[in-house]
Structure formats: C-alpha cells, structure tokens
Amino acid sequence: MxxxxxxxxxxxxxxxxxxxxxxxxxxxxxxxxxxxxxxxxxxxxxxxxxxxxxxxxxxxxxSRDALIEAALTRAVRTSASTSVLEPGSGDVADFASGLADMVTREPAVQAFQYELMLESRRRPELLPQIRTLYNEYFEATERELSRILPEDATPALTWLVFSALEGLVLLQLVLDEPDVTEAALEELRLLLSGRRGEE
Missing domain, CATH: 1.10.10.60 (Homeodomain-like)
Structure with missing residues (x-):
C-alpha cells in the first residue's frame, strides 16, 4: 500500500x-x-x-553496502548475548532450552541472518562476517556438548547437532510451529542422553 x-x-x-x-x-x-x-x-x-x-x-x-555490512556486524556482535546454545550447566535437559521462544520473540533477526547467508553466495565479501557469526554459534554448541558428554564432542557430532538446531530454527521461522520445535528438541536431548550413557 x-x-x-x-x-x-x-x-x-x-x-x-x-x-x-x-x-x-x-x-x-x-x-x-x-x-x-x-x-x-x-x-x-x-x-x-x-x-x-x-x-x-x-x-x-x-551507502547501501555500508548499511548491510553494519547490520550484519551488529548481528555478529549481539549473537552471543542472544544465543541460547550455551546455558553452561552441562545438564542435557537445559540444552537449547528457549530456542523456540527465541525464534518466536525475534523472527526478524533470524530471517535477516538467513537472507544474508543466501546473499553471501552472490556477494562473497559478506562471507567472512557470516562465517564469524556462525562460528560463534558453532563454538557455543561445541562448548555445551563438551560439558554434557564425558568426552569432548567431536567436530562432526557438533556439526550434526548444530545443523539440526539450525534446521529447527528455519522451519519454525517459516512454519511457525514452536510446539514442533520443542518436541524435536526433546528428542535431540534424549539422543544426547543415550550417547552419554554409552560412553
């Protein structure tokens, strides 16, 4: 209009x-x-x-490019404070708690990050900041998994778990089904509990 x-x-x-x-x-x-x-x-x-x-x-x-880069830099700078990936307790029941609420509360921030991820395929100059943002998320996931599991989490396991979380965020953003996200997170926690029991 x-x-x-x-x-x-x-x-x-x-x-x-x-x-x-x-x-x-x-x-x-x-x-x-x-x-x-x-x-x-x-x-x-x-x-x-x-x-x-x-x-x-x-x-x-x-310039428009400066605006885009500044908004992405702000997302990188604030990602640690808004991340729910690292509660720090080492209790599997706490892992990724609040993820569905974060997506519900801040859908614009999540959508912005996905838009910029896709844009970085066309504009490689954005890729370093995208990598910085996602490295922060990945490292927070890795640290928390290392607290949960008796042995340090392998990079492959961390990548698998992080990818599952990222997929849940994207699906909730698009489909707006936080209950589905919560149910999937509970299944992920059960899988991590089982892995902890095997080690």
Missing part, C-alpha cells in the same frame, strides 16, 4: 537520539530485510521503518 506525499508529511517523525540512532536504524534495516529481502532495503524504507528522514540514514551509513 503506497502512501501519498500528503499522508507521509502528516505523519509525525520519531525523534532518534544520536547516541542510539545508529542502532535504531540498524534494527529498522533488519526488519526491512526480514520482511522484504535485500531487494527492499533502501534508505527510504529504513527511514520509514525507523520514523526518520532518509537523510539521517545516508548520514550514518553513506
């Missing part, structure tokens, strides 16, 4: 403080990409989402 210039002018603009403005614009960029993909990411779309003028977006980022 398009908005006429008169309606747009009548809308009050949000005031974005300089100190938090950049982060607010990055959050707006994440939501724009999550909704419409990278093809919908424009200065105007981000400005409208954030409730500011598009000149402010230009001021903070200078």
């Amino acid at each position: 398009s908005v006429s210039p008169e309606e747009s002018a009548a809308r009050p603009r949000k005031r974005v403080d300089y100190g938090t403005g950049r982060e607010a614009l990055l959050d707006a960029a994440v939501r724009v990409v999550a909704r419409g993909g990278l093809r919908k990411l424009t200065y105007r779309a981000v400005a409208e989402e954030a409730g500011v003028t598009h000149g402010l977006v230009v001021h903070h980022f200078g």
